Every structure is written in C-alpha cells, then in structure tokens.
Amino acid sequence: MTSGQTKNLIFKIVAGMAAASVLAIVAAMAATLYVQSRPALTRFGFVNFLTSTSWNYGQEVFGAARPLFGTFASALLALIVAVPAALGIAVFLTEICPSKLRGVIAAALELLAAIPSIIYGMWGLFILAPALEKFVQPLVGETLGRLPLIGSFFQTKLAGGVNLFTASMILAIMIVPFISGIAREAMAQVPPMLKESSYALGATRWETVRRVVVPYVKTALAGGIVMAMGRALGETMAVAYVIGNRHAPLESIFSPYVTITSVMANEFNEAGGLQLSALFSLAFFLFAANFLALTLAKRLLGGKKWTI
Amino acid sequence: MEDLLEVKNLSFFYGADQALKDVTLPIRKNSITSLIGPSGCGKTTLLRCFNRMHDLYPKNRYAGEILMAGRNILSDGVDVLKLRNAMGMVFQKPTPFPMSVFDNVAYGLRLKSVRNMSALREKVEKALRQAAVWDEVKDRLHRNAAGLSGGQQQRLVIARTLAVEPKVILFDESTSALDPISAKKIEELMAELKKEVTIVAVTHNMQQAARISDYTALMYLGSLVEFDETGVIFTKPKHKMTEDYVTGRFG
Ligand SMILES: Nc1ncnc2c1ncn2[C@@H]1O[C@H](COP(=O)(O)OP(=O)(O)OP(=O)(O)O)[C@@H](O)[C@H]1O
Ligand SMILES: [Mg+2]
Numbered sequence: 001m002t003s004g005q006t007k008n009l010i011f012k013i014v015a016g017m018a019a020a021s022v023l024a025i026v027a028a029m030a031a032t033l034y035v036q037s038r039p040a041l042t043r044f045g046f047v048n049f050l051t052s053t054s055w056n057y058g059q060e061v062f063g064a065a066r067p068l069f070g071t072f073a074s075a076l077l078a079l080i081v082a083v084p085a086a087l088g089i090a091v092f093l094t095e096i097c098p099s100k101l102r103g104v105i106a107a108a109l110e111l112l113a114a115i116p117s118i119i120y121g122m123w124g125l126f127i128l129a130p131a132l133e134k135f136v137q138p139l140v141g142e143t144l145g146r147l148p149l150i151g152s153f154f155q156t157k158l159a160g161g162v163n164l165f166t167a168s169m170i171l172a173i174m175i176v177p178f179i180s181g182i183a184r185e186a187m188a189q190v191p192p193m194l195k196e197s198s199y200a201l202g203a204t205r206w207e208t209v210r211r212v213v214v215p216y217v218k219t220a221l222a223g224g225i226v227m228a229m230g231r232a233l234g235e236t237m238a239v240a241y242v243i244g245n246r247h248a249p250l251e252s253i254f255s256p257y258v259t260i261t262s263v264m265a266n267e268f269n270e271a272g273g274l275q276l277s278a279l280f281s282l283a284f285f286l287f288a289a290n291f292l293a294l295t296l297a298k299r300l301l302g303g304k305k306w307t308i
Numbered sequence: 309m310e311d312l313l314e315v316k317n318l319s320f321f322y323g324a325d326q327a328l329k330d331v332t333l334p335i336r337k338n339s340i341t342s343l344i345g346p347s348g349c350g351k352t353t354l355l356r357c358f359n360r361m362h363d364l365y366p367k368n369r370y371a372g373e374i375l376m377a378g379r380n381i382l383s384d385g386v387d388v389l390k391l392r393n394a395m396g397m398v399f400q401k402p403t404p405f406p407m408s409v410f411d412n413v414a415y416g417l418r419l420k421s422v423r424n425m426s427a428l429r430e431k432v433e434k435a436l437r438q439a440a441v442w443d444e445v446k447d448r449l450h451r452n453a454a455g456l457s458g459g460q461q462q463r464l465v466i467a468r469t470l471a472v473e474p475k476v477i478l479f480d481e482s483t484s485a486l487d488p489i490s491a492k493k494i495e496e497l498m499a500e501l502k503k504e505v506t507i508v509a510v511t512h513n514m515q516q517a518a519r520i521s522d523y524t525a526l527m528y529l530g531s532l533v534e535f536d537e538t539g540v541i542f543t544k545p546k547h548k549m550t551e552d553y554v555t556g557r558f559g
Contacts, residue, residue, distance in 0.1 A: 098366075197403040197465070200359055201416040201472060202393035211415070215406045 033287055036280035043274060049281060055247040055258075062278035066247060068285060070259040074164055074239065075232035077253070078171035083225060086176045090183035091209050106184075113177040121241030124170040129161030129242055132169060137161075137254055157254040164250065164257040167243040171235055175228040182224030182301075186217035223300030230293035234286060236261035260286045312337040312475065312506045313358070318372035320353055320362070327353040329530040330372070335476075340498060340507040342517035342538065345527035346558065351510040354527070355478045358508065359395035360388050393420070396469030396477040396505075401485045402461030404453035409445050412453045412464055416472035431471055438504075439467035440497050459490025466497065470505075477501065479509040483516070495520050514554055518542050526550050 040062060041049055052063025089109070093102050137156040144154035157163065190213050198208040214221075244256025245266045260282045271279055313335035320328035327350050335341055343351040353362075360382070362368040373380040381391055393416070405412050413432040414422075422428055432449075436442040441463035445456065453464055462482060469477055479498070483491035498507055499520055511517050517524055517538065524541040526533040526549070534541065534550045545551050552558040 191403070193399050193401065194403050194405065196361060196364070197397070197399065198405070198415070199364060200361065200392055200395075200397040201419060201468070202389045203415075203419050204389065207419060211407075212405050 030287065033280055033284040037277055037284045040274055040277035040281045043277075049278075053249075055263075057275060060274045062275060064260075064278075064282055064285060066250075067258045067260045067263045067282055069250070070164065070243070070257045071233055071261070071286070071289075073250075074168045074171060074243070074257075074259055075229055077165070077168035078175060078232050079225065079229060081169065082172040082176045082179060082228065085172070086179035087183055087214075087221075089176070089180040090187055091213075093180075093184055094187045095205060095209055095213070109177040109180060112173070113181070116237075117174065117235060118237040118241075120170055120174055120238040124166060124238060124242040125162070128170060129166045131161070132166050133158060133161035133254075136165075140254075153252055155252045155254070157252050159244065159254075159256055162242055162244040162256050163254045164243060165253045167239045167257075167259070167262075168253075170238045170242055171232045174235060174238060175232055178231065179224050179228045182227070183217065183221055186220035186224075187213055190216050219300050223297045223302075226293050226300060227297040230290050230297065233293065234261065234290050236265050240265040310337045311335065312376065314373075314375040315354075315357075316373040316375060318354075318357065318370070318374060320350075320357060320371070321369040322353075323367040327530050328357070331527075331530075331532045333525055333532055333535045335506060335508060336523060337506050338502050338504075339522040340502050340509060340520055341523040341525065342521035343508065343510045343525050343527060344512070344514070344517055344553070345533070346553075347512075349527040350530040351527055352480055353530075355397075355480055355508060355510055357382070358476065358478055359392045359397055360386075361397070363388055393472050394475045396472070396474035398462070398465055398469060398477060398479045398482045400481045402458055402465050404456070404461050404464055407453065408450045409453045409456070409464060410449040413468050413471050415468060420472065432467075435467040435471035436464075438470050438501070439463045440493065440500075441467060457490070459486050459493060462486060462490065462494060463497065466494070466501075470501075474505060476506045476508065479507065479511075481510055481512060484512065491516075514542075514556070518554075526553055 044052065044062065049062070050064050050068070052061075053065045054061045054063045055066065056062070089105075093105060097105065137158075140154050141156035145151050145156065147154070194212060194216065195208055198212045203211070239259055240262045243259060243262045245258050245262045246256040247258055248255070250257050263282060264279055267275065268279060311334040315331055315333045315335070318328055318331045319326060331350075331354060343354060345351055356362050357370060357374060358381075362370070370382045372382075374382055379386075405415060407415075410432055413435050414428050417428055417431055422431070433442065433446075436445060441460055444460055445464065448455070453461065456464060466477075483494050486494065495516060498509065501507065502522075509517075509521065521538045523535065524538045525535040526541065526547075528549065534545055534547050536545070541550060542554050545554070549558070
C-alpha cells in the first residue's frame, strides 16, 4: 500500500466511526427514553396514559393528554399566525422590496433566528404577555368571543397574560424567520422566464406570485412548515416562561396551560418515581413527534421537482 | 401590406448601458419578421420592447416610439397589462406553469375573468388545436404539463399565448432548444399562424429565417443594419455586412 492509500483508508475509518457514533447516540437516547418511560407506561397502560388528563402528585396518577394537546395546540396556533406572515415577508423580499432595504430586513431576520430562546422567554413574560393581555385579548374577546358554540374558547382571562395564546405568539415569532428563509430560498429558484411568461400574458405581480410562484414552491414550502412545526413542538425555554404550566382544563386560549416541554422544564428537578417516569414518557412522545416531522420535512424538501 | 407596428427612432438603455440605438423599422401585419444578428446585438432587447417586459426591472429606459394604430405603446398612459395581452411572447425554453395542461392554457383567460367552464373548455380546445398539439394532449388535459415532451411543451406555451387572442406573437429563439423534428413542427405552425397573427421572431438559424420569414432585419451593436423583404436580404442585400452575415462569412 502506498502512503496515499493508507491515509485514505485511515480517513475512511475515522469518518465512518464519526458517522456511526452519531447513529449510536441517537439509538442510545431512544433506548434511554424507552427504558425510563416503561414504569409509567406499564403502570397506566399506553392508551390510558395517552388519553388521561390527570396529573396528580399526591395519588401518583399521571396522564399525557394535556401536555400533548398543549404542545400540538400551541404549535398549530403558532403556524396559523406564522405561515401567512412568513409568506408575506418572503414575497415582499423577493418580489417587491428594493434591494437596499432587502439586505437590512434579511439581516434582521437572521438576527431574530439567532436570539437564544431564553431571551424570547424573558421578553415574552415581561413585555409581550402584558401587551397581549392589554391589547389583543379584549379585541379577540369582543369578536371571536361572541361567536356561538366556540365563543367561550376565546373569552378573555386576566392572569398576567401568561397563557396558551401568548406561548403560541412567542413560538410564531420564533419560527417566522425560519419559514420565511426557506420560502425565500425556494422563491429565488423560480426561473425568471417562468415569471415573465406570466407577466407576458398580462398578469399582475400579485397574480404571478399567487398562481405561478407559490404553486412552484409549494412542496419546499410544505417541507419548511413541517420543519418549523418540529421546532415549535420542541421549543422549551420560551414556552416554559409564558404558558403558566398549569394542569387544569383549557377553558379558553387565554388560560394558563401546559406543554410537554413546560412540564419537563418545571418539574424535572423535583420529580421522582412514577412522576419522573411519566416525564420520560412525555419526552419519548416528543422525540417521536420530532423525528416524524423531520422525516416528513426531509422528504418534502428533498423531493423538489423543478420543472425547468 | 399594412404596417401593424412602427418602430421609430427607438433607443433603449439598461441603466447607463445603451443596448438599442435609434432603431427604425416597420412590422407588417400578418407577416413574419425575423430579427437576426450576432450575439449581443440587441435582438432580445428589441423584442422585449414590444411587450414592455423591460418595465419589470428598475432603471430600464426607452427613448423613441413604437406606434400601434398611431399610438405610442411606450408612452406612460398605456395600460401595460392590456398591451401584454395583445403581444404574446414565447421564450427560448418551454415555460409551462406548474399546473395541468388545461390550466396552463386557461391561465390568460382566467386572468381576464373568463370563469364560465364551457367557454373555457371551448377556448382551450381551440387554442390547442391552433397550436397543433391537441391530438397529443387531449387525453391528458388534467395532468401536469411538466410531463409533456419539450416540443409538446413549447406548442402548449404557444397555445397558452394564442388562447388570449393576441395581435402579435414574439418568438425569442423558440426552436433553438428543441430537437429538429419539434423545431420543424413549430416552424410550420408559425407559417400557419400568420394568417391570424403577426409574428416577430428572433433566430440564429439563417435557413430558418430564409424559409419562414417574409421580412428580415439585421442588427449589429444595437443598431439596425438593414431591413427588407427576406428574399432581398438573402439574395441581393444593399450592405456588404448583411451579405457577409447571411452567408456566414461574418466575424
Ligand atoms: N439585463 C441587462 N442588463 C444590462 N445589460 C444587458 C441586459 N440584458 C442584455 N444586456 C446587454 O444588452 C446587449 C444586447 O443584449 P440582447 O440580449 O438583446 O442580445 P441578443 O441579440 O438577444 O443576443 P443573443 O443572440 O445572444 O440572445 C448586450 O450587450 C447585453 O450584454
Ligand atoms: Mg437574445
């Protein structure tokens, strides 16, 4: 063997080991979560644990329904707000904005994405929560709150603004840069000739964006949204600060509530026994949900079929 | 023959760079006019003045006039969206939109608020027939247009353009990315279409220009060198440069 071949071989082995260790760590984590969550899952039964809303320290009865629901509800609500906003930003930046301003806004978005989540949490608690309670709650309460049947779900609750809605808004702010980044990247891939073909038929800018650009990027966009959803599901510190972590029925989106991450962040230190195992079970579900979201997103993002 | 368009002392600027210099030429109704000339001479630039595609980008500027029915289409008061509707454009590569064959052809109609499904169907079929692609796509109208061959896609794009009943169709090297058989089909199509529309076609293919066009304009460095009937340009041009260019001795 020449020295070149030897080096090559060594390089291959080292690289292979590095790659294998990543897989090993993932497997080890999954295994830990599984083993640690066994006691709670066997004690309460898988289905029962998933569907039970109890979280009783005294009697040691735990169920995942509320944290699971809180996690998905807050992520969904965040997406409902963040997706249109992010799309609007992406369209504005790629199609409308003069190039000087574009750089400034893009830099601001990157900065937003780089802020540690605990800072979002603090800002959310001290600024956003009271502001939402003061200005947005009354607005929503007077409009959606008046609706029949679902109205009670939007009724105002004054508790310092610490609630599911505030958590969702913080999440929305956190994922907007992410979604708009992916949308921008995808929109930049749209061949200029394709857009010009639309203009050449007498389309306006808005018609071109809506009917050609958005359909062209929709798979990539879906991938970005699922990925953002994964982030929102797992976001911890920001949510833990502003959701209130209260195990109680969700009367309104303005009620304090729980998510998987808020429960874990708040209770892990003092938990033992079944409660600890229940927390591990929650972690296990979160792990699975994130894994699924990531796989789906990879599929969507990887499967982009540009026609030109 | 009657002039549909009259380019008069047209200059064009990309910011500070002048790409067209005082171009004057007529575009005759129901004829095919070829624009020829070496790469970078301004053929595409001239073509994109007719539908004011240049308006999409900042800092572009026209000077001079393009008259249509006595009116300067480059003036500020012109409704550019309406103008583009009357000036179809077909690009070098096929540009099907990411949607079904049917929706592609219906695109321009829907922009004009044609919503009635039977009217849409009728017009879509007519356009596809006119573009000589109906037989090949009639069984796959509702499948994505990306699945068609390059030649079919280009004829689909022509159908999409025809559907809004333009007065003029601008072709920018629209056969150069296609195989010879598909290119020939499009050529034949153009010859057929001139009964109903006026065609301006940029091409690098001298045989093609000689075969299909009624008039030919040779450009060089942003200026018009010579404009005449195609027969004259190819057999007894007035300028030495034209002769050199069409016989391939140029450069
Ligand atoms: N967007 C632009 N900005 C600045 N200059 C441009 C732009 N587009 C074209 N030009 C310049 O204008 C001149 C004419 O270009 P044009 O594309 O019209 O040439 P063409 O005759 O179509 O060439 P080809 O045969 O290669 O397509 C060239 O010098 C080109 O570099
Ligand atoms: Mg060109």
